[in-house]
Amino acid sequence: MAVNVNNVNKERSWFWKKIGFWFVPVKRGTLGPEEWAKVRKLSRTAKRRTRRLFTLLWAPALALEIAVSLWVVRIDPWAGLMSAAWLVVLMGLAVRAIRIGFAQVSLEDRAVMEYGAEFDALKEKQRGEVFQQAVRDGLFGRVKIDEHEAEQRLRAQGAAYRLLGPALVVFVAGYWAVCLLGPFAATRSALAVTGMVVTWLVALVLAAPTMIRMWTQPDEPEETAAGE
């Protein structure tokens, strides 16, 4: 559903107008044109090349995080749980920040929407307000999800699910192969119980979209004769 971006400004409460400045590390009237140019450059979404580089770097970082968690959990299960939880929270925050970044309106567009003028033509105080609003929206996730953004998210989720499906099946098959054929005679039954739980979880995850569709899809209308 489309959302009117104008409403963002109309809905803004006095709290954000009066107290919002506290949340932003820029004081009114302290930035010159060069600093503003840097701020504007930084505030734009990174180019695809940079984003892809970050995505590629993320995979080894994640592998390292998992390795650290596995190392810690063998020493102390509680410490392992805490370490994994901390890393998952950090990753969640990073993913959230990226998602917000994609839906953020640029400073230039904000200037036009807010004051009806180009960013360069604004007064220093107005530039500060535009920037602060952008930072606040980024921090608190106050971004508008319009139809394009919603579709992009849906498409990304679909692609992730399509990758996840075969990956989970391969993981479960590998787990059972190691569990049944590996030299774990003493712990085989415990491993098999875990394997059974994982197998059913994977089956539920993979069946979930179809189940949801069965629940939500409306009935087909009955065929009517032409001319009726």
Add this chain to the structure above:
Amino acid sequence: MSLHNRIAVLRAERKLSRAALASSVGVNPQTIGFLERGDYTPSLELAFKIAEHFGLPVEAVFSPRPFRTLSEQVYELHKREA
């Protein structure tokens, strides 16, 4: 199927910013950019809103086939009138 549009031309013609058009039709300004570059096919609802904003029929703004340039069309019109 990709959908071609004349949004950039219409916007330039009417000196309308991306933000202003976006605000009027209820999307983010970057969505207008994606539409203009052909990176996004709008919903029917959005296509009609945009056409309505410009006061044109939807087929004058969106087309499944590439639009001919306005200069070509104007030239042909002149030729036909002559």
